[in-house]
Amino acid sequence: MTDAVTPFRPSVGDDQLDDLRRRLAHARWPEPAPVTDWSQGVPVDWLRDLCAYWQDGYDWRRCEKRLQDLPQFTTELDGLGVHFIHVQSPSPSALPLVMTHGWPGSVVEFLDVIGPLADPAAHGGDPADAFHVVCPSLPGYGFSDKPADAGWDIDRIADAWGALMARLGYDRYGAQGGDWGSAVTAGLGVRDREHVVGIHMNTPFVAPDPETMNDLTEFEQRSLADLGETFEWGVGYALEQSTRPQTLGYGLVDSPVGQCGWIAEKYWAWTDHDGDPTSALTRDQMLDNITLYWLTATAASSARLYWESGWARPSGQAQMAAPVEPSPVPTGISIFPREIIRPSRRWCEKRYRDIRFYEQADRGGHFAAWEQPELFVDHVRRAFRTMR
Numbered sequence: 001m002t003d004a005v006t007p008f009r010p011s012v013g014d015d016q017l018d019d020l021r022r023r024l025a026h027a028r029w030p031e032p033a034p035v036t037d038w039s040q041g042v043p044v045d046w047l048r049d050l051c052a053y054w055q056d057g058y059d060w061r062r063c064e065k066r067l068q069d070l071p072q073f074t075t076e077l078d079g080l081g082v083h084f085i086h087v088q089s090p091s092p093s094a095l096p097l098v099m100t101h102g103w104p105g106s107v108v109e110f111l112d113v114i115g116p117l118a119d120p121a122a123h124g125g126d127p128a129d130a131f132h133v134v135c136p137s138l139p140g141y142g143f144s145d146k147p148a149d150a151g152w153d154i155d156r157i158a159d160a161w162g163a164l165m166a167r168l169g170y171d172r173y174g175a176q177g178g179d180w181g182s183a184v185t186a187g188l189g190v191r192d193r194e195h196v197v198g199i200h201m202n203t204p205f206v207a208p209d210p211e212t213m214n215d216l217t218e219f220e221q222r223s224l225a226d227l228g229e230t231f232e233w234g235v236g237y238a239l240e241q242s243t244r245p246q247t248l249g250y251g252l253v254d255s256p257v258g259q260c261g262w263i264a265e266k267y268w269a270w271t272d273h274d275g276d277p278t279s280a281l282t283r284d285q286m287l288d289n290i291t292l293y294w295l296t297a298t299a300a301s302s303a304r305l306y307w308e309s310g311w312a313r314p315s316g317q318a319q320m321a322a323p324v325e326p327s328p329v330p331t332g333i334s335i336f337p338r339e340i341i342r343p344s345r346r347w348c349e350k351r352y353r354d355i356r357f358y359e360q361a362d363r364g365g366h367f368a369a370w371e372q373p374e375l376f377v378d379h380v381r382r383a384f385r386t387m388r
Contacts, residue, residue: 004076005167006074007073008072008074008143010067011064012295016295020054020294020295021056023256024055024256024257027256029044032045038269039233041265042264047261047264053283053287054260054287058284058287067107067111071086075167080160081145082160083136083137084107084136085135086133087133089130089133090119091127093128093130094118094130095131095172095197096132096134096165096174097117097132097380097384098161099133099135099369100180100181100184100185101135101138101141101177101178103180103241103303103306104262105179106137106289108285109289109370110135114133116373117131117377118130118133134168138184139152139301139305140305141302150308151308152308153309154183154305157187158191161184161192162188162192162195166195173197174200174384175189176200177199177201177202178203178366182201183309185199185200185201186204186205186327189327189328189329190327197387197388198329198330198332198386199329199331199332200332200333200334200380201333202336202368203341203366205341206343206348206350208343223343227340234269237265238311238312239312241306241307245304245307248300248303249299249300249303260287263286263289263290263293264286264290267281270367271365271366271371272364272371272372273338273365281371326352327353331356331357332356332357332383332386333348334357334359334361336361336365336366337364363375
């Protein structure tokens with residue numbers, strides 16, 4: 001094992017992009033569903049339109065250039081090569097902040113927020129809110145290596161991130177995350193509490209408090225109703241990824257249309273839109289992330305995090321909602337209206353002992369930093385003002 005931190009520059013060969021276009025041009029399509037909405041999955045006409053743009057109009061080089069313009073590195077953590085973006089702030093008082101994405105996300109989600117977080121003064125903000133921003137790619141995601149052995153669960157990732165921040169010379173730092181990144185962030189608050197000054201999450205995995213069931217607020221009633229609908233109609237992807245990720249991977253790694261549909265459905269289900277998810281994320285934004293999954297062939301390796309977590313087992317879901325040890329560090333929580341899980345503050349207080357910031361936003365969904373970058377940055381700044 002080496003402690004070396006090696007500069008990394010993402011670069012994709014023309015042959016890979018040509019192969020993608022060829023596969024899209026020769027895709028086999030199923031017949032339309034017998035319904036006209038999204039209730040059976042992504043409508044054929046909608047996906048064909050997106051894939052036609054992917055084939056003939058989309059420019060990966062634009063996204064690649066945005067990534068290349070950021071300082072990126074790889075390093076070995078617990079035997080695995082991990083990719084990360086590391087943008088150091090010009091502010092001498094900046095707080096180091098490790099930000100973790102989830103599924104079906106990537107570091108692409110953070111491209112619009114890294115600059116304002118690292119250099120507030122250059123974006124109309126207060127230099128006192130500056131962060132040294134570290135954005136790792138989860139194991140098996142993006143440009144990080146794919147684990148060859150089982151065992152890369154949330155706790156192991158949290159330990160790796162703690163080691164990464166120490167390797168970068170940060171003995172005092174904050175952590176932020178959504179989706180699986182929220183679980184990693186919460187884990188850091190427990191497992192590296194000596195160095196974590198506070199955490200902020202936009203997908204807090206918190207179960208409803210049974211003691212409140214006879215006195216639910218209107219917000220809690222809506223949250224429970226939406227969560228019930230999600231568990232009835234919206235968790236098929238998670239059950240498959242947590243039980244048979246390898247089988248799923250054969251189709252998605254081989255078919256760009258399959259990979260596109262698998263991820264794009266979540267843009268419809270989880271973003272704050274007016275009926276068409278392209279009102280929340282542009283086609284280019286969607287395809288930046290989807291193309292990263294395609295080019296790195298990470299459909300199976302990314303899905304394995306569900307298998308590692310035991311998500312399909314009730315015990316796995318329960319552990320995400322209520323770990324053995326409640327988080328002891330200062331905590332900030334942002335709730336966006338189209339998020340999957342939207343716990344009330346009193347529910348959150350059962351898991352997080354020291355909530356310094358809790359706010360319900362008026363717009364945005366699961367991909368908060370991506371959908372509402374200015375609002376997201378404002379929440380992160382204000383949350384960590386209470387923790388620095």
